[in-house]
Amino acid sequence: GGTIVEATSGNTGVGLALVAAVRGYRCVFVIPDKMSSEKIRLLRAYGARVVVTPSQLPPEHPMSHYSVARRLAREIPGAYYPNQYENEGNALAHYRTTGPEIDRNGGEDLTAVVATVGTGGTLSGIGRYFKEHRPSVRIVAVDPAGSILGTYFRTKEVAKAAPYLVEGIGEDLIPKSIHFQYIDEFVEVNDAESFAMARRLAREEGLFVGGSSGSAVAGALRWLSTRPVPAGSTIVIVLPDSGDRYLSKFYSDEWMREKGFLDPGATARSLLSRKGDLPALVTAEPTTRVRDALALLRRHGFSQMPILSSGANVGSVQEEEILRRMLEDETVVERTVASVLLPPFPEVGADTPVATVLHRLKEERALLVREPATGTPIGLLTRYDLLGFLSEEGASHAI
Numbered sequence: 001g002g003t004i005v006e007a008t009s010g011n012t013g014v015g016l017a018l019v020a021a022v023r024g025y026r027c028v029f030v031i032p033d034k035m036s037s038e039k040i041r042l043l044r045a046y047g048a049r050v051v052v053t054p055s056q057l058p059p060e061h062p063m064s065h066y067s068v069a070r071r072l073a074r075e076i077p078g079a080y081y082p083n084q085y086e087n088e089g090n091a092l093a094h095y096r097t098t099g100p101e102i103d104r105n106g107g108e109d110l111t112a113v114v115a116t117v118g119t120g121g122t123l124s125g126i127g128r129y130f131k132e133h134r135p136s137v138r139i140v141a142v143d144p145a146g147s148i149l150g151t152y153f154r155t156k157e158v159a160k161a162a163p164y165l166v167e168g169i170g171e172d173l174i175p176k177s178i179h180f181q182y183i184d185e186f187v188e189v190n191d192a193e194s195f196a197m198a199r200r201l202a203r204e205e206g207l208f209v210g211g212s213s214g215s216a217v218a219g220a221l222r223w224l225s226t227r228p229v230p231a232g233s234t235i236v237i238v239l240p241d242s243g244d245r246y247l248s249k250f251y252s253d254e255w256m257r258e259k260g261f262l263d264p265g266a267t268a269r270s271l272l273s274r275k276g277d278l279p280a281l282v283t284a285e286p287t288t289r290v291r292d293a294l295a296l297l298r299r300h301g302f303s304q305m306p307i308l309s310s311g312a313n314v315g316s317v318q319e320e321e322i323l324r325r326m327l328e329d330e331t332v333v334e335r336t337v338a339s340v341l342l343p344p345f346p347e348v349g350a351d352t353p354v355a356t357v358l359h360r361l362k363e364e365r366a367l368l369v370r371e372p373a374t375g376t377p378i379g380l381l382t383r384y385d386l387l388g389f390l391s392e393e394g395a396s397h398a399i
Helices: 011-023 037-045 065-075 088-106 121-133 149-155 191-205 211-226 253-258 268-273 290-300 319-328 330-334 354-361 383-397
Strands: 003-007 026-032 049-053 110-116 138-144 185-189 234-237 304-309 312-318 347-349 366-370 377-382
Touching: 003 011, 003 065, 011 026, 011 037, 026 037, 026 065, 037 049, 049 065, 088 110, 088 121, 088 234, 110 121, 110 211, 121 138, 138 149, 138 211, 149 185, 185 211, 191 211, 211 234, 253 354, 268 354, 268 366, 268 377, 268 383, 290 304, 290 319, 290 330, 304 366, 304 377, 312 319, 319 330, 347 354, 354 366, 354 377, 354 383, 377 383
Parallel strands: 003 026, 026 049, 110 138, 110 234, 138 185, 347 366
Antiparallel strands: 304 312, 366 377
16 A cells, blocks of 8 residues: 555544555655644544644744655655645545535524634635535634734735644635635634633533533633524534543643643742741741741741842752751751851742642742732742642642
8 A cells, every 4th residue: 555644733634544544555654743642642643643743833934844845755765645735636525525414414594604724624625615505604614813814814815823821723824725705704712712612512512522622612602792693593513623632731730730721820929928827938048047947847847948138049058968967967057047048049030820839839849929019028838838729729730
């Protein structure tokens, strides 16, 4: 058999890999590095070779996944390059199958079909079918913020794409497979809306779907909020992706927090307020005796604290380090903490988002928090404080 070479965000590749496995073809898929590890593992499980290229490169760049796929198709003997971005069979398949299926099952009250667009083949095929058979049905495209398709639809100008995280939809080029004349409207949604809706569909509807499906539903709701339809109308929303390919991404609370999508209003100040009866900040001066510093730590149940001199963050002390020094020289307790000083804790402002604090505390033991307006030290955050916050908040985000 021959070799199928395709540039894909993963899902088209899975379909091709299934056919190739049955018919004995080899597969080489070129995929941008922003795609989930689950997709890459799935493609490899079907026996495909996966080539990962950098994201955010312009389409014409020689290392973009488009360019690499074209080059491999030229270089591999007997290779076939389906090129979903230009292949007319893309839209034609949905004109012949998906459109009629929606028509048969949508009933007389079918008012609109809403779907996300990437190559545009799905919605172009569906749109062509309905323009020919039921032109009253509105065809609504949902585009991620950062894609250029919606802007092109409205202005006929090719804008510059911006980064976004939702996978498999939107484009940084205008594919030949999208036929704008069959689309009535474009709706834009952002990453936060897409991921929140996908998680909500799993939690409330039992639909374990991908981020692009979250985009589709969020976009449909936005369209309906501005385009009232008659009571009893049927709106069909195409959900193109499964959630099992995103367990390491937006179905992970940690990933969502790192990207700033969970607890968006929570800050370092919020974490300090959860300390309860414990003081937010306990400090000592460089001239404090080690004995007194150790007693201060034990009094409050802390294992470390910053050393401040007139507000300046000059160092830190740790109970463990003090005890280690005492085993070497018991007279160290009578000296000043300057003799056992460790490097100062890194600092953050009180308004720093929790996502940033989470990222910083992966590398640091603790963070000194300052009031932005005055520069006054107001607290110390540790991994323990963050763990308490995550355990309390986790239940409200559980899927």
